Amino acid sequence: MHDMKDIFDTVKSNRISENIVHQIRGAILRGELKIGDRLPSEKDLAMKFGVSKSSLREAYRVLEAYGLLEIKQGMSGGAFVKEVDLKTIKDGLVNYFFFQNPSIREYTQIRTFIEPEVVKICALKITDNDIDYLKNNISEMEKEVDGENFMSDLDCAFHKKLADITENTMISLIVESVQTALINVKRMLQMNHDFLTMVCDGHKKIVGALCERDPDKAGKEMLQHIIEVETGMLACKNGDMVLTETGILKSDTGR
Amino acid sequence: MHDMKDIFDTVKSNRISENIVHQIRGAILRGELKIGDRLPSEKDLAMKFGVSKSSLREAYRVLEAYGLLEIKQGMSGGAFVKEVDLKTIKDGLVNYFFFQNPSIREYTQIRTFIEPEVVKICALKITDNDIDYLKNNISEMEKEVDGENFMSDLDCAFHKKLADITENTMISLIVESVQTALINVKRMLQMNHDFLTMVCDGHKKIVGALCERDPDKAGKEMLQHIIEVETGMLACKNGDMVLTETGILKSDTGR
DNA sequence: AATATTTTAAATATCAGATGTTTTAAAATA
DNA sequence: TATTTTAAAACATCTGATATTTAAAATATT
Incomplete structure (x- = not known):
């Protein structure tokens, strides 16, 4: 009836560092460790876990990569519990999308689902300050269209600002991540002057x-x-x- | 005019492992290293970089945490370039959402943006096999409603299946991540029998x-x-x- | 007294090398 | 030929020494 695979998870490596990562991450996710808490020093904690410093340090590197810890050197340094920040997640998504290589059609599709709804909410919640910010963003962008500086991150900032007005963390995360990935594609495609003008007009x-x-x-x-x-x-x-239908490919690599 | 902060990124730690992570990740993202490629052995690569084995190992742990490498032990083992998988990203999002602690309202909002559009596409693309899968999912779920086994991951699987039918990686990722986070909330709230019946009816x-x-x-x-x-x-x-308006809080922690 | 400089101690960062464990391929054996 | 054993390659872990960083404490200077 059931394959064993449906019941049990495959047992992974018994690496000590992984065990430690699991324990510390668990303590954070259970709320036993709070933001700003300092873990014992490498020496002490290694002793407590009964492992060598190297194994503990490898675990620290992983937790740092997750964005859950910040390790500071020096006196009164150490490992501090940290709130996972947006950058950590965005970098992860960049890695993921690099392999997924979504098509322009896929980007458009997800955008058409979310962003028109976002601005509908914005129309009800937007403040004069927000409008000033957006107008300023557009005029900065118009300067860049003429100059050499080309696109930069203003386009992304425009859409993220709108998402932020919804005060919905998940929407902000999604919009910003999709924008970031899309802007990387635009950079690769080296969009021309007319395109940038069109973007500015749309924003206006x-x-x-x-x-x-x-x-x-x-x-x-x-x-x-x-x-x-x-x-x-x-x-x-x-x-x-x-x-192509399935993504943006570098022709020279022949992928 | 410009603050220096606008021009320069703050220089972070000069940690050797971070430098190595940067180089290897860069090589992967530039396409110089492909999926399945094997890096030299710890000893050789440490020598090549001119660093100690420990520093290299810390870098490997980080790249592994990013999902970019898989390290295998034993003869003809080593560090292999790997496609970042969904689990890596989902775990990251779980960490992130733990601190963001979105409100039920936020979950609902993003869902109303995406999932009705998803099923509209499904209605045009769905196959008989897909329908069989969904019906089977519902009947499995009905069994659990009566029994003890309570919810499990069938609810998540239902919505993910619909998302997958769109054949849009980003939509699948978003729907599955939101579902996973939401199901964690449901587990905390210990939803009752009537709720589960209602979910089944909705799915039907x-x-x-x-x-x-x-x-x-x-x-x-x-x-x-x-x-x-x-x-x-x-x-x-x-x-x-x-x-609360701003999220789901454990009352005993008094956060 | 206030400020600037130097010293010190705690903690992480790095290194070197020894030993253990896992895995696979090849060699030996049945 | 099939099985078992062995050996080697690669990662995993440990130990302990040394270097570097950082903030606070101590000292010197104005």
Whole structure:
């Protein structure tokens, strides 16, 4: 009836460091260790666990990679419990998406699900300060369109700002991660001057609708913007890159 | 005009292991190292980098935590480049959400954005095999409602299956991660028998609409299901937990 | 008295090398 | 030929020594 695989997890390595990681992560997730708590020194904790310093240090490196610990050197240094930050998660997603290599169509699809809804909420919650921020973002971006500085992170910041207005952590995380991944693709494709102008115009229309506090109009403007971006990217040809149904490939690697 | 902080990144630790992590991760992300490639042995690579074995091992632990390497023991073992898997990312998100502690409202909001759209696509793409899978999932779940086994991961699997039908990696990742986090909350709240029955009924209605290949109906059923789940969770009182506007708190910790 | 400098101690970072364990391939044996 | 044994390659762990970093304490200077 049931295969054993359905019942038991495969037993992984018995590495000491993994055991320690499991214990400390568990203590944090159970709330026994709080943000800012300092763990005993390497020497003491290694003794307590009955392991060598090297094994403990490997565990520390892993927990640090998870973003759960921060290790400080020097007197009154040590290992401190830390809140996992956005950067840790975003870096992880970058690693993941590198192998997944989503297609432009996939990026567009997830964006059309979320971002029009986001701006609908924004239209109801946005403050004058927020609008100032967005207008400023657009004018900074227009400067870059003319200059050499090319795109930078202003596009990402625009969409993240809108997501942040929803005050929903998960939405912010998703929007920012998708934007970051997408902007990497744009960089690879080396989008041209016209494309950047189009992006600025789209952003202006969205902010215009938000100024009127019109949710439906904002939603429609965002949807159109997303589609225009997709069209622009699909139209873009670049010698090194190949756009396919299943992703963006470097042609020279022949993957 | 510009603060130096805008121009330069703060220089972090000069830890040797971090330097090595940076180099190897860079080589993978630049495509110089491919999936399955084996790095030189600890001894050789440490020599090549001009560092001690311990430093190299710490770097390996970090890259392993990122999901980029798999280290195998024994003859013809070693460090192999690996595709980052979903589990790595999900675990990271669990860590992140533990500190963010999103509210039920936030979970519902992101779900209402994505999942009704997902089933609309499903209604167009779903196969008979997929429908069999979903029906089977529901009947397995009904068994658990009566028994002791309580919920398990079938609820998550149902929603993930729908997400997978879209063939959009990012959607699958998001839906599965949100589901996993939400199910942890449900476990804490110890949802009762009626709630589980309601979930099964909701799933049945969704599959019903999918059988008819009716996108709008499927979308509406999913939306209603999500709202029912929210209502059910908000109505649930549990001695150890407190539901607030900003999240789910353990009352005894007094956070 | 206030400030600047130097010293010191606690903690992590790194290294070197010895020993143990795991895994697989090859060699020996049945 | 099939099985068992053996050997070697690679990671896992431990020990202990040395270097570096950092903040606080002590000292010197203004």
